[in-house]
Ligand SMILES: Cc1ncc(C[n+]2csc(CCOP(=O)(O)OP(=O)(O)O)c2C)c(N)n1
């Protein structure tokens with residue numbers, strides 16, 4: 001067993017894949033030096049032909065990667081800020097994602113886009129704190145949000161190996177997570193397969209990304225009153241609906257915690273699907289950012305907008321009580 | 325076939341393909357309409373004559389000319405436009421996305437200026453694999469106001485990539501004139517990044533071919549990107565919807581003057597009359613065959629509407645919940 005941090009897991013996954021497959025290359029801003037601590041050491045190891053510091057031209061280098069992928073490479077792009085994904089939404093959602101269908105299957109675009117530090121990074125305010133994973137799931141781009149170091153490793157590996165575009169969000173709130181892992185057991189984690197972090201029989205809590213830790217804490221806090229099952233979808237598209245259904249079949253009660261805006265967010269989709277297709281004994285709940293939230297700067301305001309552990313606790317208690 | 329005859333044949337093929345396509349639009353066989361390339365044939369023909377089959381192109385919404393000149397089968401191309409299962413893209417792309425990756429045709433593209441970065445990335449991949457392939461990105465005068473394209477010029481020049489940018493200046497972006505949209509000059513944009521840029525007569529296939537040969541040779545030799553501005557006149561509508569909508573933005577006199585210099589005549593006059601007539605007859609037979617093949621071809625099965633959505637074959641849920649796996 002060794003201690004592995006989430007960031008180190010990402011770095012290791014990228015380095016391992018570059019070592020395994022010559023076609024993998026990485027593009028991004030300040031990645032040579034590795035200011036986000038994911039690409040650290042890669043330039044020295046793999047050279048400037050495969051670790052490419054780009055000018056601040058996100059739209060161009062995102063479609064540049066599409067072209068390179070169409071011609072046989074397997075590019076990985078690091079984005080410094082989650083909102084840069086808004087800037088390249090055209091290049092990902094409207095170009096890379098659409099090539100396979102529009103060409104009748106002639107083309108594939110194996111590009112991985114990753115953001116080391118999505119969501120709030122306390123004090124970075126309105127334009128650096130978004131969590132736009134729901135947008136990508138909505139348009140059908142494969143969307144991955146690992147919560148733990150071993151999943152960060154395994155899902156990054158899978159994303160890079162996948163023949164379609166994949167966006168990987170590494171929530172800022174998860175970057176500091178460390179775990180004791182068996183390094184030899186690290187390996188690819190399939191897309192579309194969720195993970196039950198803690199089994200329970202009363203309430204299913206679906207937690208996305210860093211909020212898995214909050215959900216586990218709540219489950220522990222409530223352990224002597226309510227048996228909480230913590231379900232981590234790990235990938236939002238494809239989503240493990242079977243896994244969720246199996247959990248809800250046991251508990252009949254559902255709460256979702258999701259650090260993104262409420263309106264048209266992934267939490268709403270999870271609730272809707274459960275309501276349509278699963279046997280819920282009481283109305284489900286979701287804990288999210290408010291509608292259309294912009295994260296304000298001051299710490300207390302920032303926190304007021306993000307879903308909190310105590311809110312989850314209350315929601316779980318309410319869902320549990322309303323059935324008695 | 326001589327080089328001159330080859331250039332003429334490509335132009336004639338595009339011209340007749342477009343004319344017949346317009347008829348098929350009016351007949352309701354091509355739904356959604358097309359952006360006709362008529363009047364600009366010498367540009368696609370000239371540039372693609374400088375390319376090899378393994379070179380790469382990206383095209384535009386007005387893409388039929390480029391796709392045909394780069395070697396796509398006109399028969400399967402017309403089947404694509406008519407939305408048939410036998411089309412280049414199995415009826416999934418249509419006029420604005422026609423592609424043939426086996427010929428290096430990375431597709432027409434519905435978003436103005438979007439192909440430049442894709443071509444440049446492909447050129448990068450070509451260099452990395454040690455080949456001397458080049459990539460060409462075609463785009464219109466409207467595209468030079470797109471930020472992503474200007475970013476791309478910078479990347480291409482910075483990394484000395486073998487990409488040729490071909491701006492087809494047909495005077496208009498839909499109804500907007502170049503004077504209304506371009507400050508400075510079109511070639512000046514490329515020159516600002518240190519990219520060698522020339523302006524050529526886009527109605528003269530030989531002039532285009534000469535410029536493209538220089539640019540392609542530079543790219544293959546490691547000399548980096550090049551830029552060609554080819555001026556031409558769009559003879560027909562921006563899009564066939566104009567045939568009904570009758571938008572007024574060009575005077576009759578202007579259109580008549582523009583059409584008076586036909587690239588097929590400019591180059592056709594360099595051929596013996598019987599050679600030209602022979603090509604015309606051969607192209608006519610081919611287009612007739614293409615139309616018949618397209619209209620006889622099966623329509624794709626709606627059950628497969630989202631086939632190829634993912635290269636990995638992933639299937640999402642359907643829109644009505646019937647096939648959902650999680651029904652409990
Ligand atoms: C980015 C973008 N903006 C607007 C449009 C709508 N549109 C389609 S073609 C066109 C004009 C393009 O002009 P130009 O680049 O000169 O090409 P041309 O049509 O003259 O061949 C416009 C505005 C689009 N498809 N993409």
Ligand SMILES: [Mg+2]
Pocket residue numbers: 464465466492493494495496497498
């Ligand atoms: Mg134009």
